[in-house]
Amino acid sequence: MKSSTKRSVIKNIAVSLCVLAGSLLAWNYSTVTATTQDTYESLEAFSKILSLVQENYVEEVDSQKAIEGAIKGMLTTLDPHSSYMKPEDFKELQVETQGSFTGIGIEITMKDNILTVVSPIEGTPAFAKGLKAGDKIVKIGEEPTQDMSLMEAVKRLRGPKGSEVTISIHRKGWPDLKEITLIRDIIPIHSVKSKLLEPGYPYIRIINFQAQTTTDFKKALSDLEKQGKIKGLIVDLRNNPGGLLDQSVKIADIFIDEGVIVSTKGRIKEQNSMFYARDNNAKYKFPVVVLVNEGSASASEIVAGALQDHKKAVIIGAQTFGKGSVQTIIPMDSGAGLRLTTARYYTPSGRSIQATGITPDIIVPSPASLTVEQDEKDDEQEKKPKYLREKDLKHHIGNGLNDDVTQKEEKPKPEEKPKTKVKTPVSKEKQEAEDISKDQQLSTALTLLKGLNVFGKK
CATH class of the missing domain: 2.30.42.10 (PDZ domain)
Known part of the structure; x- marks a missing residue:
């Protein structure tokens, strides 16, 4: 191919890519025009490299696979959550959101x-x-x-x-x-589990946010109400990796009377949105405690942040994961999909969740069994458990407010070595009580709810 013809083809490809990006992401045309020359030069360099690889590599190269690899490589330089999905992978994602x-x-x-x-x-x-x-x-x-x-x-x-x-x-x-x-x-379709810890104090755990989460949550709450008046509720979001945004909004809306639940902000106007509480839902007036830990991410952080800002719940546990970015799924004509980070989540008060997470109202360290690694320190210094969070991931984006801000975490208390005990048969009720006492975060939540009930505070 002649150089002039090749340059013309490359130029047409560059223009097409810019137009496509503009239609998908509503970029300002003047911004695209300002960077067009750089795009031409970069695409020409890519074309030359692809041509050299095709002509000189030791084995025959599949051009489609090479280009697909280049696309994946480009997206990995952005952040950990942007990715290219082949048609079969895109179908898998669509199945996953339905929870089956x-x-x-x-x-x-x-x-x-x-x-x-x-x-x-x-x-x-x-x-x-x-x-x-x-x-x-x-x-x-x-x-x-x-x-x-x-x-x-x-x-x-x-x-x-x-x-x-x-x-x-x-x-x-x-x-x-x-x-x-x-x-x-x-993998379980139902993402909600529930039980009665003690008379008047039910416990509902949300494992992840799937299409039926809100329906299942309301049913569990209704069933628990039939067992007696609810004096206080514990909602467990620990190790909840997230899921569907609309489900997290609906869960928070169960307890919030009015106002913003969560907002998103991106580079372009179309990515800015606000989700509000609706006034047509029955609101519950009993006190609520939400449990979170290092594995609480994304949608679970949205719920915890909304209830915390509206003072509808007390958040207990450890600093959350900090995954506060929005991924937009863009279908491609080929059947493939593009998962692209397009915005950040913000709590009702304007706090960014990204790379910082939610700080509990009452910090209760997670057990050492959840520790993923130990900080390397001198022997004289106390070793502090460290947990994998968003800020530890390569190429993670900042929180959009002050990227140098870091959240302080309370040092976990050193655990006492367990004493050897002779096991004896115990009743189901006693076993459940022992399980609660071993879970310091859950035990603290139940104690707090009892205290609030005694003193009549919400």
């Missing part, structure tokens, strides 16, 4: 180019096998996960119900990798 898919049940991310567990989903094969936040998945089968895309990892971890997948895990303190074989299963 088969797999092992973990929320994953990339940290230092290694696949890392954010949190296992309760009631899934991963949870049953003891996977923990911060576990590094070094291999899936015989395939190393370093530099593997998230969508590719998800595809490999999912599969037919009853099929096996072996993963190699590294955990802080382990001298060697540990192979764990999991049997894939249907």
Whole structure:
């Protein structure tokens, strides 16, 4: 191809890409025009490199795969949550949001180019096998996960119900990798679990935010009300990795009378939005405590932040994950999809969740069993548990307010070594009471609700 013809083709491609981006993201035309020349030059450089690879690489190159790899590489330079999804991956995402898919049940991310567990989903094969936040998945089968895309990892971890997948895990303190074989299963559709801790004090746990979460939550609350007057409610969002935005808004709306629940702000006007509480829902007047921890992310942080700002709940636990960015899913003509970070979430008072998270009203450290790694310090200094958060991820975006601001965290109290005890049979009621007493965050929440009820404060 002649140089002039080649330049003309490249120029046409550049213009087409700019026009497409403008239609999808409503970019200002003058901004596009100002950067057009740089785009031409970059695309020409890419074209030259692709041509050299096709002509000189030791083996024949699949141009489609090479271009697809370039697209994925471009998106990985943006932030950990932007990605390109091939048609089959895009279909998987659409299935996931409905809450009916088969797999092992973990929320994953990339940290230092290694696949890392954010949190296992309760009631899934991963949870049953003891996977923990911060576990590094070094291999899936015989395939190393370093530099593997998230969508590719998800595809490999999912599969037919009853099929096996072996993963190699590294955990802080382990001298060697540990192979764990999991049997894939249907990941629970219902994301809500509930029980009565004591008469008048129900407990509802939201595992993640799926299409039926609000419906299931309201049903659980209604069933609990039939067991007696509710004196105080505990909503557990610990290790909840998030999910659908509209469901988090609807959950918060159950308890908020009026005003903003959450807002989003991006570079362009179309990405700015506000979600308000509606006045046509029955509001509950009993006191509410929300439990959060390092695994509470995204939609769960929206709920906690909204209830905290409106003073509709007391937040107890540990600093949350800090995933406060909005991903817009853009369908492509080829059937593929583009997941692009387009905005940040803000609480009703204007706080950015991104890379900072929600600071509980009452800080109760998570148990040491959730620790993912230890800070390297001198022996004379006390070692402080460290947990994987958004701010630890490579290329994470700042919070949009003051990116140098960091949240202070209370040092967990050193744990006492457990004393050896002889196990004796206990009743179900006594066992549940013991389980609550072992969970310091839950125990604190129940004690607080009882105190509020006694003193008549909300």
